[in-house]
Amino acid sequence: MTANETTTATTQRPIRRALVSVYDKTGLEELARGLHEAGVALVSTGSTASKIAAAGVPVTKVEELTGFPECLDGRVKTLHPRVHAGILADLRLEDHRNQLAELGVEPFDLVIVNLYPFRETVASGATPDECVEQIDIGGPSMVRAAAKNHPSVAVVTSPARYADVLAAAQGGGFDLAARKRLAAEAFQHTAAYDVAVASWFADDYAAADDSGFPDFLGATYARKNVLRYGENPHQGAALYVDGTGGLAEAEQLHGKEMSYNNYTDTDAARRAAYDHADPCVAIIKHANPCGIATGADVAEAHRKAHACDPLSAFGGVIAVNRPVTVELAEQVAEIFTEVIVAPAYEDGAVEVLARKKNIRVLRAEGAPANPVEVKPIDGGALLQVTDRLQAEGDDPANWTLATGEALSAEELAELAFAWKACRAVKSNAILLAKDGASVGVGMGQVNRVDSAKLAVERAGAERAQGSYAASDAFFPFPDGLEILTAAGVKAVVQPGGSVRDEQVVEAAQKAGVTMYFTGTRHFFH
Numbered sequence: 226m227t228a229n230e231t232t233t234a235t236t237q238r239p240i241r242r243a244l245v246s247v248y249d250k251t252g253l254e255e256l257a258r259g260l261h262e263a264g265v266a267l268v269s270t271g272s273t274a275s276k277i278a279a280a281g282v283p284v285t286k287v288e289e290l291t292g293f294p295e296c297l298d299g300r301v302k303t304l305h306p307r308v309h310a311g312i313l314a315d316l317r318l319e320d321h322r323n324q325l326a327e328l329g330v331e332p333f334d335l336v337i338v339n340l341y342p343f344r345e346t347v348a349s350g351a352t353p354d355e356c357v358e359q360i361d362i363g364g365p366s367m368v369r370a371a372a373k374n375h376p377s378v379a380v381v382t383s384p385a386r387y388a389d390v391l392a393a394a395q396g397g398g399f400d401l402a403a404r405k406r407l408a409a410e411a412f413q414h415t416a417a418y419d420v421a422v423a424s425w426f427a428d429d430y431a432a433a434d435d436s437g438f439p440d441f442l443g444a445t446y447a448r449k450n451v452l453r454y455g456e457n458p459h460q461g462a463a464l465y466v467d468g469t470g471g472l473a474e475a476e477q478l479h480g481k482e483m484s485y486n487n488y489t490d491t492d493a494a495r496r497a498a499y500d501h502a503d504p505c506v507a508i509i510k511h512a513n514p515c516g517i518a519t520g521a522d523v524a525e526a527h528r529k530a531h532a533c534d535p536l537s538a539f540g541g542v543i544a545v546n547r548p549v550t551v552e553l554a555e556q557v558a559e560i561f562t563e564v565i566v567a568p569a570y571e572d573g574a575v576e577v578l579a580r581k582k583n584i585r586v587l588r589a590e591g592a593p594a595n596p597v598e599v600k601p602i603d604g605g606a607l608l609q610v611t612d613r614l615q616a617e618g619d620d621p622a623n624w625t626l627a628t629g630e631a632l633s634a635e636e637l638a639e640l641a642f643a644w645k646a647c648r649a650v651k652s653n654a655i656l657l658a659k660d661g662a663s664v665g666v667g668m669g670q671v672n673r674v675d676s677a678k679l680a681v682e683r684a685g686a687e688r689a690q691g692s693y694a695a696s697d698a699f700f701p702f703p704d705g706l707e708i709l710t711a712a713g714v715k716a717v718v719q720p721g722g723s724v725r726d727e728q729v730v731e732a733a734q735k736a737g738v739t740m741y742f743t744g745t746r747h748f749f750h
């Protein structure tokens with residue numbers, strides 16, 4: 226016997242008696258049968274006991290144990306000293322063992338509980354009373370008690386663990402290390418459950434005020450992956466999921482492991498691509514677009530997006546708001562690409578992409594859906610409603626013509642594309658577009674003049690001529706706008722609202738350029 230095996234054997238605790246009380250009855254019959262065959266005596270609540278008995282497995286009802294009926298519509302079943310003393314006795318202590326003997330209480334070695342479906346009940350649109358009724362009280366009490374007493378008791382909260390339970394029951398019980406891990410899982414389970422309850426109270430049922438922002442912000446995340454490193458190799462990093470799906474739970478169909486920067490860029494790419502109703506492709510580098518375009522199909526959108534800035538698109542991250550076709554896959558396979566993400570892939574598309582060993586191919590269903598964004602700051606966090614082009618000023622029907630000739634419907638659609646695409650660019654943002662595609666992007670500059678210069682330079686003289694320009698916030702002076710008009714843009718859209726709007730309008734008028742005000746801005750940092 227090795228030293229390790231000796232430790233395991235000495236900390237193992239045989240399972241002789243188990244308490245089972247589960248809302249989710251998945252796998253219950255097999256579990257009960259297996260435990261019985263391993264010589265484990267079962268004690269159980271109401272319908273759990275009925276189901277075990279119906280499977281032909283001997284079971285003692287909790288009521289027989291406590292001598293007290295389950296009552297108040299199930300609000301009181303297991304909340305009894307005969308149950309909790311049996312879970313909480315520290316069997317390492319002679320005194321506890323003696324007290325149990327005096328009280329005539331038998332200890333439990335295993336507690337298997339899963340809780341009332343509170344979250345699911347809230348999500349179903351149930352009434353407040355129905356939601357309150359689904360707050361489990363007895364279940365978490367047993368789980369927490371057993372987890373606290375892990376030196377003596379093993380606790381299981383998920384049917385996914387039943388196979389381990391049966392193996393342990395047949396093999397001499399869980400050792401201490403396993404019981405500690407089970408206890409850790411159990412506390413995570415009850416913590417997440419309580420956060421869901423507390424959040425519902427704070428956000429919905431008993432909001433402190435009508436600000437729309439709860440006075441308590443709770444969130445629980447489960448680690449999905451440890452990443453190779455963070456933004457830089459000297460930074461450790463890991464991916465956590467909140468259970469709502471989205472990019473964090475995307476299915477990887479091919480390629481190297483996702484990195485921290487891959488995730489942040491892919492998030493930005495999806496945000497950009499799903500802003501458009503038509504088939505759209507966004508190509509992102511360092512969280513900024515080097516091309517966004519719509520097209521009759523995704524292959525056309527990709528050709529147009531790539532043409533915006535082929536130099537920068539090298540090593541980019543591509544998001545598509547429709548299924549990837551074989552035609553698109555053939556195009557992407559020609560270009561060094563870090564990641565492609567889409568809601569689906571047509572037959573054969575993944576195989577084409579997989580010709581490149583390293584490209585990460587992800588499937589993430591649906592548009593990004595987080596209703597709020599939380600940004601950590603030193604000592605706290607900022608929370609804001611997610612910007613999803615939901616403002617009045619995002620609809621061209623609500624724009625004000627500040628100067629120049631009104632655009633035709635087709636031209637207005639071009640300017641509206643520029644406005645939406647500009648939203649995906651880090652501030653200060655200027656974006657020039659033509660034929661439903663970005664042609665020049667000026668991003669992340671600390672003054673709007675440099676952003677305008679960058680956009681014009683990237684577009685080049687020919688593409689800038691007759692293009693449609695968008696600015697994510699107002700021009701504080703005419704200088705930024707003048708760079709665009711000098712490059713020959715056809716029309717400009719911007720929020721307006723500067724104290725010098727008059728001068729800016731005058732400059733556009735002088736250049737003969739149409740300018741619309743949206744009254745809405747889209748800073749993005």
Ligand SMILES: NC(=O)c1ncn([C@@H]2O[C@H](COP(=O)(O)O)[C@@H](O)[C@H]2O)c1NC=O
Pocket residue numbers: 246247248249269270271272273274299300301302303304338339340341360361362363364365
């Ligand atoms: N009140 C209690 O004493 C109590 N004890 C256990 N429960 C829950 O009752 C459920 C199982 O009940 P049943 O076996 O009747 O289906 C489990 O989800 C368990 O967490 C209780 N219910 C709610 O608090």
